[in-house]
Amino acid sequence: MKKVIGRREKINLPDWDLWGISGKVDTGAYTSSIHSEYAEMIKKGDKSYLRFTVLDRRHPKYTGNVIETDDFTVKSVKNSFGEAQNRYQIATTIELFGEKFDAEFTLSDRSRMRNQILLGRKTLKGRFVVDVDLTDQSKKMAKLAGSRKHGKGTDLPDTI
Template structure:
């Protein structure tokens, strides 16, 4: 499979969550992807466990207030950027980059103190991308160059 070159920051789309061309930080030191989430709630609906959540901060320019519900989620112990262990919800969705769509996982995390609402980790990058730290937004430039 051809590997795409990406920069240290990339614009990605998450079509199932109605987020288009959202800025994300590429972090080869992180294993999993993370996305900013300030509100999440586990519920039982018709005997099934459901996770409801809203992504991003209401202050974020791409915040859409969409209530997302999923039965496909789990909890994962993650080492946060300060070295402490945290229990986070993990959900799956499709990511669109370079006109390619692939399934990947995100942990729901408070990234309010971080510059980027999304962090892309090694698990998603492996086998698909090569990181060039001199560059940014190569997937967006690729989209613009398409006929």
């Protein structure tokens, strides 16, 4: 069963110790992206690594932690204006609705956007159905699960 996801959701990124980051659900975008102000490729011996940070420095959950990975690619992505850009693409674990799964993100400048994370179709496919009238369903479902343990009920949809 697919879960109902809203147009905006709180996303956890446990590999990076980031919790409750607001992300925009965008069925028009194929690839997910996350804001990064710093990304550079470095060499260690004959191996290439990518060093980067995520989130805007002004974001309340910005840590400034530099993340390093050798699991990255460079991908050509069309931006919202239809222009092709080369971006680094990385993989990490995300958590939504209490479930963890792997997702790929391109690193991009989202400083002018309201949300630091954009969830595209590739991440959503096979897992979620989007209801644009809703927001923060993952957070609400977590509260619901706690309420059910204490005998309280609610009429929130969780799957279709």
